[in-house]
Amino acid sequence: MCAESLRSCRVALLGCGTVGSAVARRLPAAAWPHIRLTHVLDRRHAAKRRAIAGADVVWTDSIDAVLSSDADIVVELLGGLQPAAAWIRAALAAGKSVVTANKQVIARDGPSLLRLAECQGRQLRFEAAVGGAMPIVRALGEGLSAAEVTRITGILNGTCNAVLSRMEAAGCTLGEALADARAAGFAEADPSADLDGIDARAKLAILCALAFGVRVDPDRIDARSIGAIRPSDLDRARRRGAALRPIAHASYDVDRSTLIAWVAPAFVPGGSLFARAIGPANAALVGTRHAGEIGLFGPGAGGEATASAVIADLLAIARDPAAVVPAPSLHAPAVVTGLHPDTTIVEAL
Amino acid sequence: MCAESLRSCRVALLGCGTVGSAVARRLPAAAWPHIRLTHVLDRRHAAKRRAIAGADVVWTDSIDAVLSSDADIVVELLGGLQPAAAWIRAALAAGKSVVTANKQVIARDGPSLLRLAECQGRQLRFEAAVGGAMPIVRALGEGLSAAEVTRITGILNGTCNAVLSRMEAAGCTLGEALADARAAGFAEADPSADLDGIDARAKLAILCALAFGVRVDPDRIDARSIGAIRPSDLDRARRRGAALRPIAHASYDVDRSTLIAWVAPAFVPGGSLFARAIGPANAALVGTRHAGEIGLFGPGAGGEATASAVIADLLAIARDPAAVVPAPSLHAPAVVTGLHPDTTIVEAL
Numbered sequence: 001m002c003a004e005s006l007r008s009c010r011v012a013l014l015g016c017g018t019v020g021s022a023v024a025r026r027l028p029a030a031a032w033p034h035i036r037l038t039h040v041l042d043r044r045h046a047a048k049r050r051a052i053a054g055a056d057v058v059w060t061d062s063i064d065a066v067l068s069s070d071a072d073i074v075v076e077l078l079g080g081l082q083p084a085a086a087w088i089r090a091a092l093a094a095g096k097s098v099v100t101a102n103k104q105v106i107a108r109d110g111p112s113l114l115r116l117a118e119c120q121g122r123q124l125r126f127e128a129a130v131g132g133a134m135p136i137v138r139a140l141g142e143g144l145s146a147a148e149v150t151r152i153t154g155i156l157n158g159t160c161n162a163v164l165s166r167m168e169a170a171g172c173t174l175g176e177a178l179a180d181a182r183a184a185g186f187a188e189a190d191p192s193a194d195l196d197g198i199d200a201r202a203k204l205a206i207l208c209a210l211a212f213g214v215r216v217d218p219d220r221i222d223a224r225s226i227g228a229i230r231p232s233d234l235d236r237a238r239r240r241g242a243a244l245r246p247i248a249h250a251s252y253d254v255d256r257s258t259l260i261a262w263v264a265p266a267f268v269p270g271g272s273l274f275a276r277a278i279g280p281a282n283a284a285l286v287g288t289r290h291a292g293e294i295g296l297f298g299p300g301a302g303g304e305a306t307a308s309a310v311i312a313d314l315l316a317i318a319r320d321p322a323a324v325v326p327a328p329s330l331h332a333p334a335v336v337t338g339l340h341p342d343t344t345i346v347e348a349l
Numbered sequence: 350m351c352a353e354s355l356r357s358c359r360v361a362l363l364g365c366g367t368v369g370s371a372v373a374r375r376l377p378a379a380a381w382p383h384i385r386l387t388h389v390l391d392r393r394h395a396a397k398r399r400a401i402a403g404a405d406v407v408w409t410d411s412i413d414a415v416l417s418s419d420a421d422i423v424v425e426l427l428g429g430l431q432p433a434a435a436w437i438r439a440a441l442a443a444g445k446s447v448v449t450a451n452k453q454v455i456a457r458d459g460p461s462l463l464r465l466a467e468c469q470g471r472q473l474r475f476e477a478a479v480g481g482a483m484p485i486v487r488a489l490g491e492g493l494s495a496a497e498v499t500r501i502t503g504i505l506n507g508t509c510n511a512v513l514s515r516m517e518a519a520g521c522t523l524g525e526a527l528a529d530a531r532a533a534g535f536a537e538a539d540p541s542a543d544l545d546g547i548d549a550r551a552k553l554a555i556l557c558a559l560a561f562g563v564r565v566d567p568d569r570i571d572a573r574s575i576g577a578i579r580p581s582d583l584d585r586a587r588r589r590g591a592a593l594r595p596i597a598h599a600s601y602d603v604d605r606s607t608l609i610a611w612v613a614p615a616f617v618p619g620g621s622l623f624a625r626a627i628g629p630a631n632a633a634l635v636g637t638r639h640a641g642e643i644g645l646f647g648p649g650a651g652g653e654a655t656a657s658a659v660i661a662d663l664l665a666i667a668r669d670p671a672a673v674v675p676a677p678s679l680h681a682p683a684v685v686t687g688l689h690p691d692t693t694i695v696e697a698l
Binding site for chain 1: 375476481482483484486487488491492493494495496620637639640641642643644645646647648651653654656657658659660661663664665668669671672673674675
C-alpha cells in the first residue's frame with residue numbers, strides 16, 4: 001500500500017458572477033478537503049463578499065495580488081477576451097495552473113496558451129468552455145482520440161436553444177421567448193453574442209481543434225443569426241414534421257484538407273436528439289471513422305452545471321499537479337467553407 | 350517553445366481475437382509513430398500471425414516472454430477472470446502500464462489493481478471495459494467528478510440490445526434474433542453471460558465505483574435474464590407505447606448508504622433515448638445533483654469501436670507515462686437492494 005495523500009491545492013477565482021459564485025459556494029466541501037479557495041478577484045468584491053461565506057478568503061480587485069499569491073490554480077471566469085487572455089497568460093507565467101470556462105480565449109489563444117502551460121510544467125483545462133455540463137471536451141480530446149472524428153453536429157448554445165424551443169412550445173415571438181430566457185437566467189442583458197452565433201462559433205472552433213487537429217479562426221466560421229426567426233418559421237418546421245434548432249456543424253476531409261463549418265438555425269427531424277433538446281440543453285452527434293456515431297447531451301447553461309465542469313477540472317489538476325499535457329500541434333486547413341450562400345437559413349440540414 | 354517529443358512506447362498485446370486483431374491492425378498508424386506494437390500473445394499465434402502484418406512483432410504464447418520483454422504497456426484483451434487478472438497483476442508488478450477491456454477483472458479486482466498501479470507509478474486504464482466506444486468511464490470518472498451523480502440508467506450490453514431490438518423489428522423469436530446477432534458478430538457462441546446479465550452487472554459495478562465511490566460485488570447485483578423473453582412480451586410493450594430493452598440501473602443514497610442496483614429487461618417509453626437504441630448500441634442517462642441529467646450513447650460492441658477505446662487509453666498513457674492516477678478509496682454500502690421480488694421483469698421501469 002502506498003499512502004500518498006493528495007497535496008493541498010490553493011485556488012484563486014477570477015470573476016464571481018453566476019458561475020464563479022456557484023464555484024465559490026461549492027468549494028468548501030467535505031468531499032474535497034484538499035481544495036481550498038484562497039482568493040477571489042471581482043470588481044465588485046465589496047458587495048459580493050457578503051453573499052459568499054468563507055472566512056479565510058482574500059477578496060481583491062488586483063490581479064497582481066493574485067499573481068503574487070501562493071495560489072496553485074487560477075480559475076478564470078471573467079468571460080470576454082480581455083483582460084481574461086492576458087491574465088491567464090500571466091497566471092501560467094507565474095507558475096500557476098489555470099482552469100477556464102472562456103470559449104473566446106481558448107478558441108483564439110488556446111494553442112499558444114497550452115504551449116506556455118506545457119513549457120511551464122503547468123496545466124490549462126477548459127472543460128466548461130464548451131457544452132456546460134456535457135463533458136464533450138474530454139470526450140473528443142481523450143475518449144475518442146483514436147476514433148478519427150469526421151464530423152460534429154451539435155446544439156452548442158443553451159440560450160439560443162432555450163429561445164427557439166420556447167417559441168416552438170408557446171407559439172410566441174423571439175422577443176417574448178428571450179424575455180422568458182432572461183427571467184430564467186439563461187440569457188444575458190445583451191444577448192447578441194448568443195443570438196448571432198458568436199458564442200457558438202468559438203465553441204465550434206475549439207471542437208475542431210480537439211476533434212480534427214485543425215486550427216480555425218472563429219471569425220472564419222460562417223454564422224447566421226437566429227435573431228430574425230419568426231413564429232412562421234417554427235410553423236413551417238412543424239408542418240414538415242421537423243423542429244428548428246440552433247445548430248453548429250463541422251466536418252473535415254483530411255485528404256483534401258477541407259473544413260466545412262457553420263452555425264445557423266436549422267431544421268432537424270422531429271423526435272431526433274436535437275428536436276428533443278428543450279430549454280438550455282446542449283447536444284452533440286459525433287461521427288467517426290472507427291467507432292460509429294457517438295452522442296452526448298446535457299445542460300448547456302446555468303451556474304451550477306457549468307461550475308461542476310470547472311470543479312471537475314480543478315479535481316483533475318489536484319489529482320496530478322505535475323501531469324504533462326502536451327500542447328496539440330494543429331494545422332490550418334487549406335480550405336474553409338460554410339453554408340452555400342443560397343441555403344435558406346432554416347433549411348440547412 | 351519547449352520541444353519535448355513524445356517518448357516512444359512499446360506495446361504488448363495479450364489476446365488477438367475480435368478486438369485484439371482490430372487493435373493490431375490499427376496500431377502501425379502514421380498518426381501515432383510513437384506507439385509500436387512489439388509483442389502479441391495468443392494461444393493460436395501460429396494461425397493468427399499470418400492474418401496480421403507487422404514485420405517486427407514477436408508472436409508468442411508465453412506470458413513470461415511478455416513480462417521479461419521491454420514492452421512499456423500491456424494491453425489485456427483475453428477476457429474472462431483468469432488468467433487475465435493474474436497477468437494484469439504480473440504486468441504491473443513488472444513495471445508495465447496496462448490497458449484492458451476486461452469488465453470482469455475490473456469489477457472484481459479493479460481497486461486492488463489500481464492500488465498496485467499507483468504504488469508502481471504505472472497506469473491501469475479501462476475505458477473499453479464499459480460502453481464500447483461510448484466514453485462513459487472518462488465521463489463518470491473525470492468529466493462528472495464534481496456533479497454528484499445520484500443515478501445511472503443504461504443499456505450496457507450491446508448483444509442483448511441487438512437481440513431485443515431485432516425481436517421488436519422482425520417479430521421473431523429470441524432464438525432467431527440471437528442467430529442474427531451471431532451472424533453479425535455481436536454474440537458469442539455461448540451467449541449466457543450476455544443474456545443472463547452477468548456481463549452487464551460487472552459493468553454496472555464498475556460504474557458504481559466511478560460514480561458513487563461505492564464498492565459492490567457484481568454477484569450481489571440483482572440480474573434477471575432476457576432469455577425467457579417471448580414475442581408476446583414485445584407485443585405487450587408495443588400496445589403500451591413502450592419498447593423492451595436490457596436495462597441496468599443503479600442509484601445511491603449517500604445519507605442512508607443504500608445502493609439500489611439491478612439488471613433486467615424493462616419497458617422504456619417509446620421514442621426515449623433507450624427505445625431509440627437499436628442493434629448493438631449502448632446508452633446511458635446519468636442523473637446528478639449539480640449538473641442535471643447527462644446522456645451518452647454510441648456503439649457498445651464490435652471490434653473496431655472497442656479497439657478505438659483501447660487505443661485512446663494507449664494514447665493517454667503515451668502522452669504522460671508518469672501520470673499519477675490515485676486509486677479510488679471506495680466504501681461498501683450498508684444496504685444493497687435490487688428489484689422488488691414481485692416486480693414483473695418486463696415492467697421494471
